[in-house]
Amino acid sequence: MDRLPRGRHGLSPEFVARNQRERLIAGLTQALYEVGYQKTTVSLIGQMAAVSKSDFYKHFESKDDCFVAAYDDAIERIREQVVTACEATGEREWPYRVRNAIAALLDLFSREPGLASIALVEGLRAGRGVYDRYQSAVESFVAVLREGAPRPQEGTEVPEATDEAVVGGIASLLGRRILAGEAEQLSELFPEILEFTLAAYLGAEEARRIVSAG
Amino acid sequence: MSAMRPELPREFVASHKRRRMMDAIAELTAEGGYEATKIADIVRRAAVARKTLYDNFDGKEDLFLSAINATVAEIRDRVEAACAEADSAEGGIVAGLEAVLDYVAEHPAASRMCMVEAISATPSSARLYDAAVRDFVDLFRNSAPEGSDLPVTIEESLIGGVAWILQLQIRRGEAERASELLPELSQFVLSPYLGVGKVVDTGRRK
Numbered sequence: 001m002d003r004l005p006r007g008r009h010g011l012s013p014e015f016v017a018r019n020q021r022e023r024l025i026a027g028l029t030q031a032l033y034e035v036g037y038q039k040t041t042v043s044l045i046g047q048m049a050a051v052s053k054s055d056f057y058k059h060f061e062s063k064d065d066c067f068v069a070a071y072d073d074a075i076e077r078i079r080e081q082v083v084t085a086c087e088a089t090g091e092r093e094w095p096y097r098v099r100n101a102i103a104a105l106l107d108l109f110s111r112e113p114g115l116a117s118i119a120l121v122e123g124l125r126a127g128r129g130v131y132d133r134y135q136s137a138v139e140s141f142v143a144v145l146r147e148g149a150p151r152p153q154e155g156t157e158v159p160e161a162t163d164e165a166v167v168g169g170i171a172s173l174l175g176r177r178i179l180a181g182e183a184e185q186l187s188e189l190f191p192e193i194l195e196f197t198l199a200a201y202l203g204a205e206e207a208r209r210i211v212s213a214g
Numbered sequence: 215m216s217a218m219r220p221e222l223p224r225e226f227v228a229s230h231k232r233r234r235m236m237d238a239i240a241e242l243t244a245e246g247g248y249e250a251t252k253i254a255d256i257v258r259r260a261a262v263a264r265k266t267l268y269d270n271f272d273g274k275e276d277l278f279l280s281a282i283n284a285t286v287a288e289i290r291d292r293v294e295a296a297c298a299e300a301d302s303a304e305g306g307i308v309a310g311l312e313a314v315l316d317y318v319a320e321h322p323a324a325s326r327m328c329m330v331e332a333i334s335a336t337p338s339s340a341r342l343y344d345a346a347v348r349d350f351v352d353l354f355r356n357s358a359p360e361g362s363d364l365p366v367t368i369e370e371s372l373i374g375g376v377a378w379i380l381q382l383q384i385r386r387g388e389a390e391r392a393s394e395l396l397p398e399l400s401q402f403v404l405s406p407y408l409g410v411g412k413v414v415d416t417g418r419r420k
């Protein structure tokens with residue numbers, strides 16, 4: 001995020017404050033991605049955001065306070081991306097909704113590996129307070145997936161835990177790839193993740209048909 | 215107490231003490247988290263001298279990591295033994311899954327330590343968690359039924375999904391009922407291979 005011009009700029013104090021806060025969140029996210037949690041200091045965050053240390057403390061009490069804000073912000077942006085993609089599907093069937101949602105998710109992650117990392121790796125590593133946030137973020141995607149999912153055919157049943165296991169499985173796979181330093185290549189997993197997701201509801205053959213039809 | 219009390223072999227006593235310290239850290243981290251668990255609490259819970267702890271381990275983290283390693287090794291052994299007894303790939307997966315769920319139900323604190331606390335306690339414990347997941351992915355890959363053209367990441371996604379369901383169950387404080395998840399989770403992990411909603415025989419052998 002670009003820093004604001006120095007000196008007189010006629011920008012309102014509220015605008016400047018909001019802009020600083022956003023830059024600090026972006027700075028922390030990037031610092032975490034580049035050097036990890038331990039080495040991410042308030043000075044480094046300020047440096048990356050081009051915000052002074054004293055201004056940092058006007059917005060956040062501590063590094064952890066900034067971390068939690070950045071985490072909430074990341075989840076909100078991811079959710080927005082996924083919901084927008086689902087809405088853009090319009091009246092088309094559930095598999096297309098899922099396809100668009102997964103594509104949008106991976107696209108965002110590939111463009112912003114730091115965002116992917118805070119959401120799927122650092123959040124889990126941060127301990128009890130943030131783990132609850134990670135869990136409720138996963139739950140919110142479960143709701144997106146469940147909406148409009150095909151009802152089981154007669155005589156069979158899709159197990160109750162399926163939605164949660166699918167979303168948890170995707171989150172775990174992506175987290176492991178990010179840890180392996182492959183955050184920028186997450187988009188390449190698109191066909192695999194789509195097939196895994198659809199297969200849990202429609203069976204492997206039907207899933208493969210939809211994935212290869214594009 | 216009788217003066218004739220028989221003396222237990224020294225190695226037996228030593229390994230029993232190690233076991234008690236590992237159990238104690240599992241219980242304490244499950245109750246209050248790794249950060250809040252102090253050496254003083256551990257030695258009190260294990261009923262050993264502080265010196266005994268330092269004779270056996272470098273400190274709290276070393277004890278924690280040793281306890282995680284011991285638990286993961288035990289779960290692996292049980293899974294491998296269960297798989298080996300089965301007469302089909304499908305049966306092996308169900309038996310292996312059953313072994314994991316039964317372990318979680320019988321050892322809620324140790325399971326929480328490995329599957330929940332390890333992830334956020336220290337960088338080394340997070341690495342142990344990741345390595346354990348990788349091991350179980352390999353184990354699953356080697357035992358899975360033949361599935362033509364499934365995505366190469368399928369095992370990672372399935373194991374990740376099972377781990378997530380177990381973490382939710384543990385965090386809800388319902389680890390003791392983990393075995394009840396067997397029918398659902400068996401279907402979930404086998405559906406890519408056998409089809410959705412196929413009835414999976416989980417006839418428990420106990």
